[in-house]
Amino acid sequence: MVQASDIVLARRRLTGYLRPTALEATPALGTNVWLKLENTNRAHAFKARGALNAVLALSEAARARGLIAASSGNHAQGLAYAAQVAGVRARILMPLHTPKRKVDGVRQYGAEAVLFGANYDETEAEARRQEQAEGLTYISPYNDPQVVAGAGTVALEILDDLPTVRRVVIPVSGGGLISGMGIALKNADPTIEVIGVASEHTPALHNYLTGSHLPQNFDTLAEALSGDIEAGSITLDISRRVVDRSLLVSEAAIAAAMRWLALEAGWIVEGGGAVGVAALQSGLLSDDSKPTVIVLSGGNVDADTLRRVLTT
Numbered sequence: 001m002v003q004a005s006d007i008v009l010a011r012r013r014l015t016g017y018l019r020p021t022a023l024e025a026t027p028a029l030g031t032n033v034w035l036k037l038e039n040t041n042r043a044h045a046f047k048a049r050g051a052l053n054a055v056l057a058l059s060e061a062a063r064a065r066g067l068i069a070a071s072s073g074n075h076a077q078g079l080a081y082a083a084q085v086a087g088v089r090a091r092i093l094m095p096l097h098t099p100k101r102k103v104d105g106v107r108q109y110g111a112e113a114v115l116f117g118a119n120y121d122e123t124e125a126e127a128r129r130q131e132q133a134e135g136l137t138y139i140s141p142y143n144d145p146q147v148v149a150g151a152g153t154v155a156l157e158i159l160d161d162l163p164t165v166r167r168v169v170i171p172v173s174g175g176g177l178i179s180g181m182g183i184a185l186k187n188a189d190p191t192i193e194v195i196g197v198a199s200e201h202t203p204a205l206h207n208y209l210t211g212s213h214l215p216q217n218f219d220t221l222a223e224a225l226s227g228d229i230e231a232g233s234i235t236l237d238i239s240r241r242v243v244d245r246s247l248l249v250s251e252a253a254i255a256a257a258m259r260w261l262a263l264e265a266g267w268i269v270e271g272g273g274a275v276g277v278a279a280l281q282s283g284l285l286s287d288d289s290k291p292t293v294i295v296l297s298g299g300n301v302d303a304d305t306l307r308r309v310l311t312t
Contacts, residue, residue: 001145001234001237001238002145002148002149002152002179002180002183002234002238003183004183004184004187006145006146006149006152007149007152007153007155007156007180007183007184008156009149010049010053010146010149010150010152010153011153011156013052013053013056013057013150014049014052014053014150014153017042017052017085018041018042018048018049018052020157020160021036021037021038021040021041021154021157022037022040023035023036023037023157023158023161023162023293024037026265028264028265029277029280029281029287029294030280030287030289030292031287031289032289032290032291032292033280033287033292033293033294034162034291034292034293034294035265035267035277035293035294035296036154036157036158036293036294036295036296037267037296038154038273038295038296038297038298039267039268039269039270039273039296039297039298039299040299042078042081043074043077043078043080043081043105043109043300044074044077044105044298044299044300045074045077045078045224045273045297045298045299045300046074046151046154046177046295046297046298047071047074047075047077047078047079047141047298048077048078048081048082049078049150049151049153049154050075050078050141050144050146050147050148050149050150050151050176050180051075051078051079051081051082051139051147051150052078052081052082052085052150053146053147053149053150053153054082054139054144054146054147054150055067055079055082055083055085055086055088055139056082056085056086057146058086058137062137063086063088063137064088065135065136065137066088066089066090066091066134066136066137067079067083067088067089067090067091067136067137067138067139068090068091068092068093068127068130068131068134068136068137068138068139069090069091069092069093069127069138069139069140069141070092070093070094070120070123070124070126070127070128070141071092071093071094071123071141072094072095072098072102072120072173072223072224072225072226072227073094073098073099073102073103073105073223073224073300074102074141074224074297074298074300075092075141076092076094076098076102076103076105076106076111076113077102077105077106077109077300079092079111079139080092080105080106080107080108080109080110080111080113081109083109083110083111084109084110084111089111089112090111090112091111091112091114091130091136092106092111092112092113092114093114093115093116093117093123093124093126093127093130094106094113094114094115094116094123095115095116095117095118095119095120095122095123095218095223095226096115096116096117096118097118097119097218097223098115098223099223099270099300099301099302099305100302101300101301101302101303102300103115105300118218119216119218119226119227120218120226120227120228121227121228124227124230140174140176140230140233141173141174141176142173142174142175142176142177142179142229142233142235143174143176143229143230143233143234143235144176144234145234147176147180148176148179148180148183148234148235148238149180150180151176151177151179151180151181152179152180152181152183152184153180153184154177154180154181154295155168155180155181155182155183155184155185155188156184158185158293159184159185159188162291162293164291165185165192165291165292165293166191166192166193166290166291166292167192167193167195167290167291167292167293168181168185168192168193168194168195168292168293168295169195169197169276169279169280169285169292169293169294169295170182170194170195170196170197170276170295170297171196171197171198171222171224171225171272171273171275171276171295171297172196172197172198172205172206172225172246173198173202173204173205173224173225173226173227173272174204174205174227174229174230174233174235175196175205175229175233175235175236175238175239176235177295177297178194178196178205178235178239178242178243179234179235179238179239179242181194181295182194182238182239182241182242182243183238183242185242186241186242193244193245193290194242194243194244194245195243195244195245195246195247195279195285196209196239196243196245196246196247197246197247197248197249197275197276197278197279197284198222198225198246198247198248198249198275199220199221199222199225199248199249199250199251199254199271199272199275200214200217200248200249200250200251201216201217201218201219201220201222201226201251202216202217202220202222202225202226202227202272203215203216203248204216204227204228204229205229205235205239205246206246206247206248208229208236208239208240209239209240209243209246210246214248216228220251220271221251221254221255221258221270221271221272221305221309222254222270222271222272222275223271223272224270224271224272224273224297224298224300225272225275247279247284247285249275249278249279249282249284250278250282253278253279253281253282254271254274254275254278255271255309255312256278256281256282257269257274257275257277257278257281258270258271258274258301258306258309258310259309259310259312260277260281261274261277261296262306262310263310267296267299268299268301268306269296269298269299269301270298270299270300270301271301271305272297272298273296273297273298273299274296276294276295276296277294277296280292280294
């Protein structure tokens, strides 16, 4: 199980490679609301934290075998960057519908980008097959203790900048980010409320936490949150311990949040990264003056998608 001490160690590992991201007060969203700008991180997403921590923690033998991963795009870029830092080979499989910006980002860092599968679940199954067939080292985007610990460093920065925080709103997919952040936040103060948000089309962790059986729909602005969660993933048990509430937002609410972030706040944020703002703006979260941080988890959106959202 990941401990708070693992997250502190991850921060030490990442020092010198990744700078803390800003916490921006945003009164237009409500009293005492801040945005955690992970869209400004390396490769424009929080994923660089977990991927780099995982790669730096590998043995030399594991690195030498070469890395492989499945990703909807942000973990792909994060792992490509981490492989470049460590000087190791990396092959990243991504679904056929992955935004071009994310595919180009992987290649920019020198990794091999392979488009495979109609959806994330097909992509992950193929990456796992290649892992076994070729003896590669698989780095999961969420089901890995070092990835979870690296993601948890987001919470340490929030606690540094806003010690009075009472509520943190976090985008959810496989649960790596909310698991790591939840461990760090609850270790600091068990009364800090940890809220997960996903799209109505990407309810995998929500289903697990609430006992519901909502279907996945891979046609979503929040493609970064798509896909099922591996059976036995460490994030399942962790999230059950640290998540206080799980919310789902509509595609229309995500589009409205993306537009507001671009036109009013001045930030380009992908659909999966904007779900927390969507939850607040659509009334799923109340403006009750609690010091609240909303994590903008990524900013990798294709130009065509952004144009469509902005002109809708």
